[in-house]
Amino acid sequence: RKEVEQDPGPFNVPEGATVAFNCTYSNSASQSFFWYRQDCRKEPKLLMSVYSSGNEDGRFTAQLNRASQYISLLIRDSKLSDSATYLCVATDLNSGYALNFGKGTSLLVTP
Amino acid sequence: EAGVTQFPSHSVIEKGQTVTLRCDPISGHDNLYWYRRVMGKEIKFLLHFVKESKQDESGMPNNRFLAERTGGTYSTLKVQPAELEDSGVYFCASSPLAGAAYEQYFGPGTRLTVT
Numbered sequence: 001r002k003e004v005e006q007d008p009g010p011f012n013v014p015e016g017a018t019v020a021f022n023c024t025y026s027n028s029a030s031q032s033f034f035w036y037r038q039d040c041r042k043e044p045k046l047l048m049s050v051y052s053s054g055n056e057d058g059r060f061t062a063q064l065n066r067a068s069q070y071i072s073l074l075i076r077d078s079k080l081s082d083s084a085t086y087l088c089v090a091t092d093l094n095s096g097y098a099l100n101f102g103k104g105t106s107l108l109v110t111p
Numbered sequence: 112e113a114g115v116t117q118f119p120s121h122s123v124i125e126k127g128q129t130v131t132l133r134c135d136p137i138s139g140h141d142n143l144y145w146y147r148r149v150m151g152k153e154i155k156f157l158l159h160f161v162k163e164s165k166q167d168e169s170g171m172p173n174n175r176f177l178a179e180r181t182g183g184t185y186s187t188l189k190v191q192p193a194e195l196e197d198s199g200v201y202f203c204a205s206s207p208l209a210g211a212a213y214e215q216y217f218g219p220g221t222r223l224t225v226t
Contacts, residue, residue, distance in 0.1 A: 002153070032213050043115075043202060043217035044154065087154070096167045097142060097206070097213060098156035 003027055006088050006102035014110055017078050021105045023071040023088030030090040030100075033064055035073050038085045038104065047073075047086070078109045113137070115218035117203050123224045129191040132221045134203030136185070141208040143186050144215060145178060149199040160186060161208070172197075193225045 006023045013019045025033075033050035048055065050062040050071055061074040071088055088102040116135045124130050136143045145157040157176070158168040162183035171178070175194070180186040190197055200222050204215040 004153070034213070043219050045217065046214055049213075091213060095156075095169070096159055097144070097215075098159060098167060098170065099144075099146075099154075099213075099215060100156070101146075101154040103153040 002102075003030075003100045004088050004090050004102035006086075006105045008103055008105060010106040010108055012108045012110060013078055015078055015080060017109075018074065018076045019078055019107060020075075021073045021086055021088075021107075023073075023102055023105075025069050025071070025088075025090045025100075027090065027092050027100075028069065029092040029094060030069075032091045033062075033071050034089040034099070035060075035062060035071075036087040036089055036101070038087055040084075044087055044101075075107075078107075080109050080111065083107055083109045115203055115205050115216055117201075117218040117221050119221060120219065121222045121224075123226065124193055125226055126195055127192045129189065130193055130223060132188045132190075132201050132203075132223070134186045134188070134218060136203070136205030137216055139207070140205035140216075141183070142206040142215075143180060144204040144206075145186070145188055146202040146204065146217075147199050148202070148220075149196070154202065157188075190223075193223075195225050198223055198225045 035047040036044040037047045038044045059076045063072045085104040087104045143160040148154045156170040159166045160180045200220040203218045206215045
């Protein structure tokens with residue numbers, strides 16, 4: 001079983017739509033969580049950390065449910081520039097600072 | 112401020128040959144990581160340096176892979192001899208020693224093709 005699982009998509013949404021991505025992690029020792037964004041043939045870039053209380057950064061909202069081992073990312077008012085692959089990431093104390101990536105969810109925002 | 116740089120951007124080699132990838136982290140970042148993405152799979156951790164010391168090399172696939180970070184600055188990852196399954200994109204990342212150590216900054220990657 002993979003440590004971090006995501007729906008690969010693709011999610012095709014029109015501009016202005018709200019879209020949500022989900023992610024589950026299998027290791028209950030996971031302690032820190034992130035969403036990274038990766039544009040085609042580019043490097044992953046940190047989008048936002050995910051906190052237990054939930055957190056928001058502009059149009060982006062991240063949620064964590066430790067009991068269900070579930071992480072989500074909500075994007076409101078989608079822009080064309082949001083088109084990318086969104087990578088869910090977990091870490092655990094036993095693995096130092098190694099990031100455990102999901103395979104990513106592909107988003108295409110269309111005009 | 113310059114980001115993480117990697118060289119070469121692409122490498123095509125034949126099975127059995129040797130390739131050396133280089134990573135220059137962000138200046139002042141003591142943590143340096145190597146990751147790899149094989150086609151169709153997720154990005155996987157290979158190893159982690161703190162300065163010149165290997166902190167965690169649990170992700171290294173086998174002894175054909177050798178990573179070094181002499182002097183605690185840039186790092187090299189050598190694959191010798193390369194096999195077909197080594198093809199993929201090799202990312203390097205760096206982060207500060209304390210505080211935001213989990214906020215890793217990735218380089219553009221080296222796309223390795225073994226034929």
